[in-house]
Amino acid sequence: MENNYWLTAPEEFKTLFGLVEKYSPSGSEADAVFWLVARMAALGFTKSYVDGGGNAIGVMGDGPRQLVLLGHIDTVPGEIPFSVENNILYGRGSVDAKAPLSCFVDSVAQLGSIPGWQIVVIACVDEECDGMGARFVLPNFSPELVIVGEPSRWDRIALGYKGCAWSSIQISSDVTHGASEEATACEIASEIWGKIRLWCKEYNQSRPKIFDQIMFSLTNWYSGKDGFSQWARLVVSARIPPGFMPEDFYAVLESIAPDAIISHSAFPTPAYRGEKNSPLVRAFLPAIRANGGQPAFVYKTGTADLNLVAPAWNCPGLAYGPGDSTLDHTPNEHLYLPEFIKAKEILIDVLRRLTK
Structure with missing residues (x-):
């Protein structure tokens, strides 16, 4: 049951709470998608819309250079009652991967339009199945850089997925x-x-x-x-x-x-391993350090939309987002809220470094 906790939540958690309240297992993402499109419009995105693949798209700015922040809005099945206790958010998708997606939306909204740049937030459907949302957007964007929203903790970046x-x-x-x-x-x-x-x-x-x-x-x-x-x-x-x-x-x-x-299977996916010496890594490492962290690289045994989009767009890519990935898909999925705030601070720092 939705109780619209997000309406009375502190501003820094409204996007996160609203998304987690919208239960959206693969194949049933529409309510969450339309809610997010409206939320991005309210936050001042230049435009926001639902594309032909059912993904939520938000665009900030209209410059010639493009940077994509790509998350996913679907979750695995198994609804977990929404609750917040002792700075911990419980709910399906609180980690995988609505926290990273909300981090993207809020960070871009806080930065606003940056001259010369177009920052695109994509909330893909069907990531937990065949990745049809990510496959749909491939011909529609040509970014210089892509950051994929997956939980890696606030002080780590994921460079590879099997x-x-x-x-x-x-x-x-x-x-x-x-x-x-x-x-x-x-x-x-x-x-x-x-x-x-x-x-x-x-x-x-x-x-x-x-x-x-x-x-x-x-x-x-x-x-x-x-x-x-x-x-x-x-x-x-x-x-x-x-x-x-x-x-x-x-x-x-x-x-x-x-x-x-x-x-x-119809959609096999090769592994992906990103470069350590890339503009993205060179932005994340000092940003994490500046916010009190000791950055680390991780290589995941799972598979993500990063495997699809970075090779197709032929651009540097990595994954980042708050949350403990060991809680992905579990009945006890939850997020420590101060980590969400820290991740937003780091991502804002990263985006400033990349677009200066």
């Missing part, structure tokens, strides 16, 4: 008698999964850093039979490191299970 790919592996055979020594479809599928795990272990053995390793996961198993045939289907996902493409993942599966029917 890629991802999914496949299903189906084994079919004739039904055999229970006393037969011939392997069942389920037994063959189990053997294939064991070979995949062994291959993964051998690949990772010489790669001590988790970011450089492949992480396989058996996400679903289906099986069945009729009077004549039996079948088993494995759904396998992989988190893949830089240098290991989705096509390489597919090739591994096909070599392990040459007789299986293998189908692949």
